[in-house]
Amino acid sequence: MNQADAANRCQRTSIARSTLFAALLVGWYWNPSSIDCFAQEPPSAPSTSALNDEPVKLLWRFRCVGRTNLETTVIRLGDVAEPIGVPTDVWTRLRGGIIGLIPVGQGRARIERDRLAQAVARSEGTEQPIEWIGPDMIEVSLRKQNPPRQSLAGPSPLQRLGDRPAPRRSSVQKVSAPNESSPTLSTSPTSTESAARPSSNTSVPNAMPVADPPSPHVVSRLESWIRMSVQRQNPELMKHYDVQLASSSENLAGFTQLQSAGGIMHTSFREAVLPPQEPVEQSTPIRRAIMVTGRGVDGPIDAQVVLQLKPHPMFVAPKMPLRRGHRIRVEDLTWVPVPEDQQRDDYSSDVDDFIGKEIVGLARQDAPLSVSAVAPPVLIHRGDQIELRVVGGGVRVTTMAKALDDGHLSQLIEVETTEPRRRMVARVAASGLAEIVTRSPRVR
Template sequence: MIAERHGFRGSGTQRRPVAGWQLVCAVGVWLGLFSSAAFAQQSDPWTLQLKPNVTVTSSIVRVEDVVQPVSIPDNVWDQLRKSTVGLIPTDGRPLQLMRYRLAEALNHSKLVTAPILWVGPESTSVRSNPVVQVAAKVVTTVAEVAPKEIDPQSKRLIERVVEKAMQDYENDFEYKIDWERLPIAQVEEITSYQRVAVPTTITAGVARFVLTSAVEGEKREVPVYLQINELPRAIVATQNLSRGQIIGPSQLQWKVIDSTVRSDHLATDMSQLIGQEVKRNVPAGRWVQQTDVGPPILVRRNDMVEVMVVGGAIVIRTGGKAMGEGSEGDLIQIETIEDRKRLLARVISTGLVEIVTRAPQVQR
């Protein structure tokens, strides 16, 4: 009756019904075998190798810096390799990493779903190389901020415009365009300049020129800075200068010193020459040297001079004869007319000398 109840019939030998607990056991064994096979498939060990002593370019040490993958799924390694495992000490000492410590850290990661087989050294030392790091940073920075160079055609155009504006000063000054201060973005697309604003006075130093143009009907002003230096100049005679002649402004002019000319003794101060006396002949067009001129001679040898004798508040005037020549302030010998006595006198002006005597002392 039981077989029938579970629907088992037969004309021959009857099958015995399977007990419920036996069926449960069979299913349990089958599931256990399946789970064991699946676990065995998932738990194939991954192999990682600890690198020997390494050098990094950052103070942060990551998994990929110290670990070499041997057998591990690529998708897992791509996520695991960027994980941070330590920091380089700030005092410059190397970081010591033990393999078992690294294994413990990775085992706590959710990315690790299989046992890890480690090979390689038991520990590793990690050093930082800041020189490499700084050098790489400097190269990157220079590349990022490298200034844009001016177009050669635009540069030549500016040079021609400035050269024309400086034509009137080429005999007095030399200049150099400061390209680093040129706003390169403003000169783009400019093919000509209509106007150049030049400083009212050109002197040595930095000068600002303003070049004006128009681009698509829009006015554009470009500032151009020049470093201007005065050319080395000296003074030449415009006419023959004779010995004893007093120099006037029309007899001198400036001239740029050629590189082949020695300028050690050339006169370079016009104010010191005007009113001076020529000591030796100077042909027209020749450089005037400092030794060619001197203070005017006010008293010449054998000139009759007026002699002032000053003693305290008393001044005595008499006549005398110059025994030498001298300029203002020079000391010369004179001879008195009456007793032909020779005295030392100082030249005051043309034909006038002075003898200074000590003021009388009051005896007590």
């Protein structure tokens, strides 16, 4: 019984193994890689030919434009960026992509560089690597287009000719300018524009487009830029003059040319300006024209501007630092310019107020010297043995005394006689000499 059961189990086991082997064989036939029991060869490295067949992504470079002027409110990629190493067909497709619009009424717009990258990625539709060069912020301005202004003298001869009815063909062919072929009148816009163009052989005035005058904000900005440029290039001139621009009406033409500039590059005087050496009674402004070179979008902008140079008042100052007690001489003094906001009431431009006096205060080199910093020279110092002279009634008596105070010429000081020891007040007459003047007794 046990042998029969064992035989049955062996038979069932062999049948199960046969069935499993058949199933594995069928699965391997359809997809050999799905059977884990079969050993798979390790994946081989791709061949060189396969690597060469894959497309290599090249790096695209775009340079951003810092500032630009447009004639329309539509901002396209080609207006604010320049390609570097980008295929021509790709750039032809991308340059017309719309980036944004200039707000109506403002005339200006700012675009971030990240926005350009998003627009290029959206237009191309691929993850092409792009490198951006240039500023992070781009300023776009709307260029104003004004119709030509009509002169006060009335319409030009060409305009009056255009207003007349068209003459007959025969008369038109007879009208000709010297040294030119016979023109033909036409009512199309093209012929009107060609007729309005200036000609070197005719003296007919033209009505050219004139830019709008700059706003007060632009004028203030240009004035500050020009003053800073003059101060940077002529520092010595700024010490002697107060630089101001002439009236806006005189500099209107120059400001109109410079209103689109992004800064001032250079300024130069057309005539030499020399600083004054001595003070003048009336500081009248000096008018000088300068050439200003501005930094424009399309290149440098040259214009002429008129400046008013008002000399600073000049005051007396020492040529070198002077110590306390120094007696001032003529060769010790000079004049220095002082701006109006730095002037004081005790400054003087007269050297006679200082010559022969002593320094009692601060005296720095090339700094204005105040009247309170000097005093008459001290002829007698405290503790000096001096000669005391008593004058009265035609009699002079001299004795020795001791000075108890410092004193300059004609100053009253206290002295003490030796014998007898008495204190009295005397007037300084000279160095080491004091006098006491008494009145003669009157007889009634």
